[in-house]
């Protein structure tokens with residue numbers, strides 16, 4: 001259903017309190033930047049157009065976020081109201097505009113929809129969103145009159161002691177009727193403690209001009225936590241971990257220590273999988289049922305099927321099929337595609353290679369740019385020499401081959417079906433099916449040598 005929703009996300013500030021060379025909205029919460037969460041929530045709520053107001057290191061922000069949104073440039077950061085002015089052409093003449101802050105990443109699409117419905121039902125010109133905070137320090141305070149009607153938002157730095165005591169704070173989320181917003185922006189002044197054009201003042205201006213300005217009181221404070229410092233970033237990360245891990249546990253995933261398990265928002269895990277402590281699962285990873293993952297494992301954008309065990313290992317853009325065991329201490333790099341009932345053991349690195357069903361690569365081995373068949377056995381210390389300093393070449397190992405310990409396979413090379421390489425061989429010519437290949441010097445014993 002089309003809801004004709006336009007969203008402006010404020011993301012131009014440097015974030016001085018972060019004490020960082022990285023723009024604030026690019027700091028990550030788990031595996032994604034703060035700005036990405038706000039964009040994702042907008043799109044999931046049905047936004048058709050999203051415009052990010054960028055300024056500080058805008059080229060870097062655009063590069064990281066990409067072209068799924070449009071951008072408006074705020075050259076100088078003169079306040080949140082000034083930021084919205086830079087998106088004037090985006091606002092248009094009619095309909096509603098949702099404004100979000102790029103530094104409050106936990107907003108949920110369901111809440112956006114709720115606020116929009118409230119705004120439409122009440123026929124408001126502007127709807128702000130507030131929440132209650134035990135320690136309101138840093139937030140704008142919602143000021144109401146004796147009968148509870150909204151009057152104004154007062155920033156921390158402009159507030160008197162009685163206003164500072166107010167615990168209802170401004171979330172930085174607003175829905176405006178486009179026309180009312182434009183009119184209020186043109187009347188905005190910067191005569192306040194920070195000399196900034198505050199977006200928060202537009203609510204009072206709309207009210208003064210006879211419009212309807214109301215504040216929606218949201219329930220879940222965690223959703224609106226803003227990040228101004230590294231301490232806030234840790235608080236928000238914890239809150240997101242709780243939300244994500246609880247969702248998986250409700251779906252039947254066992255998480256031994258949710259305080260020490262880092263699962264990204266876009267990860268999918270099926271019931272009866274167990275996640276052990278110290279594990280980080282990121283990106284677009286999918287994990288099937290009956291797996292045991294961890295402890296101390298990092299998995300990035302990988303596809304793990306059912307009954308897989310992965311212990312103390314790192315996987316990046318890899319695929320692992322049913323009932324395979326990985327680790328401890330294995331490293332699957334991009335393009336590693338591992339079949340069913342495979343064993344990838346300790347200190348094994350696999351890159352850009354297909355390993356077919358039933359194969360065992362048990363210890364201390366590097367397999368790069370290779371196609372390995374079924375039920376192949378790798379002895380300890382096998383190395384595919386895939387790179388001559390200029391070009392990369394592939395190694396092919398056919399079904400049931402046996403690679404002796406400490407074999408070097410100098411690519412391009414093919415080992416035939418049921419072929420065997422002797423321990424310590426350096427193989428640089430193809431080995432036919434069923435052959436034994438020995439490629440090492442004969443041993444020489446010199447009698448009595450050490451007595452001399």
Ligand code: UD1
Pocket residue numbers: 010011012013014024025053074076077078079080081082083101102103104138139140141153155169170171172197198199200225226227228
């Ligand atoms: C703002 C609100 C405050 C609210 C809080 C919620 C104002 C004046 N204050 O305060 O009432 O409680 O958010 O988290 O709006 N930005 C720009 N351009 C600018 C200034 C800011 O794009 O010129 C962006 C920042 O990058 C940030 C967002 O706007 O993503 C909020 O700015 P910030 O300076 O953090 O405002 P707060 O002091 O937190």
Ligand code: CA
Pocket residue numbers: 103226227228
């Ligand atoms: Ca803020």
